[in-house]
Amino acid sequence: MHDVRLSGIRKSYTSGTTVIPGLDLEIPAGSFTVLVGPSGCGKSTLLRMVAGLESVSGGQILIGGRDVTHLEPAARGIAMVFQSYALYPHMTVAENIGFPLTIARRPKAEIDAAVQKAADVLQLGHLLQRTPKALSGGQRQRVAIGRAIVRNPSVFLFDEPLSNLDASLRGQMRVELADLHRQIGATMIYVTHDQVEAMTMADQIVVLNKGHIEQAGSPMDLYRQPATPFVAGFLGAPSMNLFEGTLAREMGCETYGVRPEHVDIHADGDGEDKGVGRWPATIRHIEHLGADAIVYADVREVGTFTVRAEGELSLQVGQAVRLSPRSGHEHRFQGGRRLAA
Numbered sequence: 425m426h427d428v429r430l431s432g433i434r435k436s437y438t439s440g441t442t443v444i445p446g447l448d449l450e451i452p453a454g455s456f457t458v459l460v461g462p463s464g465c466g467k468s469t470l471l472r473m474v475a476g477l478e479s480v481s482g483g484q485i486l487i488g489g490r491d492v493t494h495l496e497p498a499a500r501g502i503a504m505v506f507q508s509y510a511l512y513p514h515m516t517v518a519e520n521i522g523f524p525l526t527i528a529r530r531p532k533a534e535i536d537a538a539v540q541k542a543a544d545v546l547q548l549g550h551l552l553q554r555t556p557k558a559l560s561g562g563q564r565q566r567v568a569i570g571r572a573i574v575r576n577p578s579v580f581l582f583d584e585p586l587s588n589l590d591a592s593l594r595g596q597m598r599v600e601l602a603d604l605h606r607q608i609g610a611t612m613i614y615v616t617h618d619q620v621e622a623m624t625m626a627d628q629i630v631v632l633n634k635g636h637i638e639q640a641g642s643p644m645d646l647y648r649q650p651a652t653p654f655v656a657g658f659l660g661a662p663s664m665n666l667f668e669g670t671l672a673r674e675m676g677c678e679t680y681g682v683r684p685e686h687v688d689i690h691a692d693g694d695g696e697d698k699g700v701g702r703w704p705a706t707i708r709h710i711e712h713l714g715a716d717a718i719v720y721a722d723v724r725e726v727g728t729f730t731v732r733a734e735g736e737l738s739l740q741v742g743q744a745v746r747l748s749p750r751s752g753h754e755h756r757f758q759g760g761r762r763l764a765a
C-alpha cells in the first residue's frame with residue numbers, strides 16, 4: 425500500500441476554464457479517503473488525474489513517493505472502479521474478473537488462483553460461471569471490484585461506484601466496501617456526492633467546493649467542527665440550520681448554525697416566564713419517521729428551523745412551542761471561517 429500526495433495540482437481546459445486552480449492533498453497509505461462535494465466541484469477530474477486518464481495542467485502527483493504525474497495509467501500501480509461496470513457480456517464472471525491478468529498473459533494457474541481469491545473476498549464463488557446478465561446490480565458491481573482486486577494495486581480509485589444501485593443495496597455495498605478495505609488494507613480513494621457514503625465509509629473526508637478543498641479530516645471532526653458554513657451545510661442529514669442576519673448578529677457572528685439533533689423543543693409556548701427555550705416558534709410541519717420525527721418550526725423574523733425529535737411526539741401543526749439550542753453544539757462563522765467556541 426502506498427500514500428498519494430498531490431502538490432499544486434491544477435487543471436485548466438483549452439477553452440480557458442480552470443476547474444482546479446491549485447490543490448494540495450495528502451492521502452495516507454492504507455486510508456479510505458472520500459472526496460465529496462456538489463456536482464461540478466471537480467471530484468472526478470481530480471480522481472481521473474490521479475488515475476492518469478486526464479492530463480495535469482500543473483503540479484505533481486506522487487504515489488508511494490514515485491512521481492507519476494506524466495506516467496501512463498497502466499504504469500501507476502492503481503486500479504479504478506467506475507459507476508458503470510463495463511463488464512464483458514459474453515464472458516463469465518470468472519473470465520471478467522481474470523481479464524486484466526489474461527491480457528497481461530499471466531499463466532492460467534496464477535489467473536485461476538487470483539480469481540478464486542477475489543471471489544472469496546467478494547463472496548462471488550457460487551456465481552463464477554454465470555454471465556453478467558444473470559447477476560443483480562450489486563453482484564455486477566462486485567465483479568467490477570473483483571477485476572480491480574486481481575491486479576493487486578497499491579491504490580484503488582472508485583468513481584461513484586454505488587450510484588446506479590437502489591437505496592438498500594447501496595447500504596449493503598457500503599458495508600461490504602468497508603469490509604473489503606479492512607481485509608486488503610490498500611489505499612482507497614472514493615469519489616461521491618453522497619454525504620452519507622462519505623460519513624459512513626471514510627477515515628478521511630475531503631470536502632471539495634469549486635475546485636478547492638474546504639476542509640479535510642475525519643468524519644466526526646468535520647461533523648463536530650466544520651471549518652466553513654459550506655462544510656457545515658454539506659455534511660449531516662437533515663442539514664444544519666444556518667442563519668445569517670438578525671439571529672446571527674444576536675449570537676455575535678455572521679452565520680449561526682445548529683444541527684437539527686441539537687435543538688430541543690419545549691411544548692409550552694409560554695415557557696419564557698419559566699425560563700425554558702430561547703426562541704418562540706410555531707410548528708409548520710412534522711415528518712414522522714418512526715424512531716424519530718423531523719419537525720419544521722417557524723421562528724418569526726428568523727426562518728424555519730429543522731428539529732430532529734426522538735420518540736413519540738405529541739406536537740401538532742400550528743402549535744406554539746419554544747426552541748433552544750444545546751450548549752456546546754452551536755456553530756458560529758465570521759468571514760466564512762469558524763469562530764473559536
Ligand SMILES: Nc1ncnc2c1ncn2[C@@H]1O[C@H](COP(=O)(O)OP(=O)(O)OP(=O)(O)O)[C@@H](O)[C@H]1O
Pocket residue numbers: 437439441443461462463464465466467468469470617
Ligand atoms: N472538457 C471540458 N472542458 C471544460 N470544462 C470541463 C470539461 N470537462 C469537465 N469540465 C468542467 O469541470 C468541472 C468539474 O467536473 P467534474 O466532472 O470533475 O465534477 P464532479 O465534481 O465530478 O461532478 P459530478 O458529481 O457531477 O460528476 C465541471 O464544472 C465541468 O463542467
